[in-house]
Amino acid sequence: MKSGFSKSRRGYTLIELSVAIACGLAAAALLMALVNQQFTFLRIYVAQNFLIREAPLINAHMNRLIGQAEWFRLHNSITDAPSGANPVTAGNASVLILNYQQPNGTRQAAMLAFQNGALNYYLVPVAGAPTLQWAVTREASNVSFSVVNGLLAVTLTGPNGEVITYYGTTQQ
């Protein structure tokens, strides 16, 4: 009996097809691994940004603000801070009051407060409510102030669990 297919017109064997599929899958898997590797690299790269870029900038700002102050005071509440009510000396505070001597002999108070994901800088008038000026950072997940060995410690917690603490004194 004569076969319906000539030698040149026969189809692929199952083995050929299996090898072709396996090769295709291997190439696809390798390509996916490559893409995944690049995403992982990007994730690690971005995660390092807070400590490498943001934290030193925050420290530079804080050094200027704290170093020129005459004295500082810690509070846990933004409403207590301007009047000086309920100051804290132990534990971590979220509000820092700084007092500056002005060239004309008067004093000017300022306030740093961590609220709603931002470390905000306020000017505190002698009478009236503090006025928000600008935000030192919006990238930190927490900022706390404390006193360690008589020094002002500013602890920054980043979005990926990183923690860095800067220390300073007034009138540097």
Place this chain on the structure above:
Amino acid sequence: MGMIFRRKRPRKTGSRFARGSALIEVSMALAVLTVLGLLLLKGSINALYPRQWTLEQTLSDAYLTHEKAFAQRIPFNTLTTAASPWPDQPNTSVVNNVEIGRIPGGTPIFADVIRTRIPDPNNFISDGGTVNDGDTASNPSRMKIWKVQSILTYQIGGRIYVKSRTVVRSQ
């Protein structure tokens, strides 16, 4: 079954696409992808390693702000007593495994802190210097000058790094 896998056109004898050439092409593609993957991995490591180094520099610099500020602030009398945090050289005070901060992911980084204070040679002998007590020719106001030094040591990738801050205190 044969109908399903049948080619539309019969293969010509001597065609430039010989049977099995696709296998070679796919193998070459896999090889190229593997090499590309390794090159990209090496590139990623090359980019991340110095950033990891910078990250630990940032943390160690931050911790040293404590040492510098503490050395500036500590009362002079406390600094020069036997119980001083900065003992008189060659004595040193060593604090091991100080947590200097946490890297992304919350992993703590530890370092060792060595503290010592070095007298100025022009101090009186009783103040650690070389000038005879009562000799007011070279130190008429009996100044006491100390170099207060903190040394931080930490490891990155098996290498030990040393960083120091020195504050001059006088009275």
